[in-house]
Amino acid sequence: MIVIRPADANEVAEAYRVILSTTNRPVSLILTRQNLPTLDRSQFGPASGLARGGYVLSDLRKTKSRK
Numbered sequence: 001m002i003v004i005r006p007a008d009a010n011e012v013a014e015a016y017r018v019i020l021s022t023t024n025r026p027v028s029l030i031l032t033r034q035n036l037p038t039l040d041r042s043q044f045g046p047a048s049g050l051a052r053g054g055y056v057l058s059d060l061r062k063t064k065s066r067k
Contacts, residue, residue, distance in 0.1 A: 001025060001026045001027070001028060002018075002022060002025060002026070002027045002028070003027075003028045003030065004018065004019070004027065004028065004029050004030065004050070005030040005031075006029075006031070006047075006050065007036070007039070007057075008036055008037065008038045008039045008047075009038045010038060010039065010041055010047035011047045011050050012029075012031070013047070014047040014048055014050045014051065015029055015050060016029075017051070018050065018051050039057075043058075044057050044058050045057050045058065
């Protein structure tokens, strides 16, 4: 079973893409009822990394060098 717990609306949309393309095993989509912000993907990694199972949202070294 694949379990997906998206962090924001961008990841929910990507999770639906993954779920609809998965035909060989069950998938659980776990959502929160909290009012979470949608992350600005121009500052953070793209939500498409969700399809790989995990991705770097923000590289601390790059963030420090910008300041």
